[in-house]
Amino acid sequence: MVEAIRFRDDDVHEEPAVSLDAFLDQSNATAVRIEAGEDARLLLPLLDRLALIEVDFPVFGDGRGYSAAQILREAGYKGELRASGDVLVDQIAYMRRCGFDAFAPDAPIDARVMDKALELYEEVYQSTTDSRAPIWKRRHG
C-alpha cells in the first residue's frame, strides 16, 4: 500500500503549496493548490513560475479536477501536477490521461492493483494531454 505516488524523475518539490488566492496575491510562491471549483485558467499567465500544482478532489465523483488538469497541460505546464484528496485506485488511469503525474490520496492505494489498471488498456479512443495516439490516428496513420 502506498500513500504518495509519483511518475516523475525530478526531485520532489519541497515548498508547501499555497492556496490559489494566496498565490495570486504574492509573487514568490512556486507551489499552489487549487480546490474543486477554482478556475485553473487564473494560473495560465504564471505557469513558468510554478513547479507544483496540486488539484484537490473532495469526493472522487467530483470530476472538475480532470478539466483543470487538461487546461493546465494544454497551456504547456510541465511541472508536477498532483491529484490529492479522494483519489481511488480505479480513477488513476483516467487522471494520468488528463495529465496528472503525482498522487496524494487520502487513503493508501494498493500499488499492485494500480499498476495493473494502468497497463490494462493498450489503446485509447481520444486525444488528450497525455499524448497517446488515439485509435483513429492508428487507423489513418
Next chain:
Amino acid sequence: MYQYDKYDQQMVDTRVAEFRDQVERRLAGELTEDQFKPLRLMNGLYLQLHAYMLRVAIPYGTLNSKQMRMLGHIARKYDRDYGHFTTRQNIQYNWIKLEDAPDILADLASVEMHAIQTSGNCIRNISSDQYAGAAADEIADPRPWAEILRQWSSFHPEFSYLPRKFKIAVIASDEDRAAMRLHDIGIQLVHKNGELGAKFYVGGGMGRTPMIAPEIRDFVPADELISYAEACLRVYNRYGRRDNKYKARIKILVHELGKEEYTRQVEEEFAHMKTLGLNPPVEELARITEYFADPAFDSNASDELDLSDPDFKLWVDQNTVAHKQPGYAIATISLKPKGGIPGDASSAQIDLMADLAEQYSFDELRVTHSQNIVLPHVKKSDLYALWQKLDQADLAPANLDLITDSIACPGLDYCSLANARSIPLAQKISERFADLGRQRELGELKLKISGCINACGHHHAGHIGILGVDRKGTENYQLLLGGSAAEDTSLAKITGPGFDEDGVIDAIETVTDLYLKERQEDERFIDTYRRVGMAAFKEAIYG
C-alpha cells in the same frame, strides 16, 4: 452496419477483463459496496428493488440478427426468459446475479456489444432515429456521426465524472423521431453550402425540471464535431452544479447562465479546442460511413401490395412507413400487445424477430425510443408473409402511435426510486382502449407514463402524460396534457388534482371524448388540444 475492427474489439474485451477483476475484488470483500458502486454503474449494473439490473447498450438502436439472438440467449440463460427494451433504445434485464455479470459481458463482446457507460455520470449510449438509413425524408444517415461520437465518448477520461448523466441524440431529418431536443445535446445533421454538418441544441431534458434544448450553433463541420462537443462538455464539467443532484443536469446550467452566455463560453472554449488536434480526419467518418452503405436492394421490387386481408391492411396502414427505396417499407413490430408490458419481449420473441430480420430485412433491426422494434428494409412483396409470422407470435398489434402504443417506465414493480406502479396502469389502459377501431378513431395519440417525477416514462412529452406520485402512502396519478417529443417539441401541463388508478383511466376517456367532439377536420389530439386550450379539458374532467 458498423463492424468492429481489432481496436474496437480489443477495447470491449479489455473492459470485460477489467470488470471481471472488479467483481472478483467485490466478491472477495476487497471492495466495499460504496467503492464498487461507481465501477458497476459505469458498466450498466444497477441494484434495483429485488435484484441487479443490467442495461446493455444498443448504439443508436441498431443491431443485427446475431446480436439480437444473443440478447435472447442472455434472457434465457441469465434472466427470467425476457428482456425489456428501453426508451433510450437499449435493453435491460431485471434479474441478474452479480457473479454472472462478467460472463454476460463476455457473451456480449463476442457479438460486438457491451454495457459501457449505460449508467453513471458520464456520456451515455448515443441515440438516433430508428429509421436511419431507410427513411425517405433524411438528408444523410445519422449513424456514422453517432458512431464517431460513440468511440470518442467511450472511456473519456475528462468526462466520466460529470455533475450528472449526459445523453446525446443525432438525427438527420426535419421530422424528429428521437426526441432530439429533450437530450442534453441534440444534434441535427444539416447542409450548409453543400457541406454536411451538425446543428447543435444543448440543454434539453425531462426529469423533475423538463426543458427543451435551445439551438446554440447552426453548423459545426464534420472535422470539428469532436472539438465542439468537447467544448460543450468542458463548460458543463467545470460549471454544472454539483451541490444538488436534482439541479445538476446541463439543462439547469444553460437555463441559469442563459443560452447566450453558455454559448459564449462554449465558443471561447471551442476556439481553443480547435487548436488541439482532437478531431479524427474526414477519412475516419468516410471509413465508418462505408459500413452504413445501403444493402443490396432489388431495384425491380414492386410497390404493389395485396391488401385484401383486412387485418393485414390494418397493420400495413398503421405500422409501416415510406422507405427511401421504391418497393420497400419500414415495418414496426409493436411490443405493446393488449394487456402487455410496454417494451418487454420473451427470448422466443427476440429469437423470432432476429430470424425475421435475417429473412426479410437484410439482417437489420432497430430499437425505438417508444420501446418497439423496427425491421427497416422490408420488401413490400414480403410484408404479408412477415405479418403472418408476427401475428402468430403476438407481435403484430396494429397500434403504432395509437393510444395503446404507450411508453411506461418500470415503476414500482422494479425501480427503487418509483412512487407508483406504471406497468399495471399501462396494461389496464391498453385493455380499456383495446378496440382497434376506437383507437384508430382517436388517431395519433402519444401516451406516456412515469412512476415518479424523474420522468423515465417521458410523461412531460406525452400528448397525454401520466405521473405517478405517492400521496399519503397511496398511489396517486396526475394527468398531463399537451406534450410532444417530436419536431413540434412541447412540455405537457398538469390538469389538476390527481386520481386513483381507475380514476385516471376514466379521466383519459373524458379527455379523448372531448377531443372527438371538438376536433376539426383531420386534427390530431395534440392539435385540438393546442387550439382549444387546457381550460376546456379541465372543465370536462373536473366540472
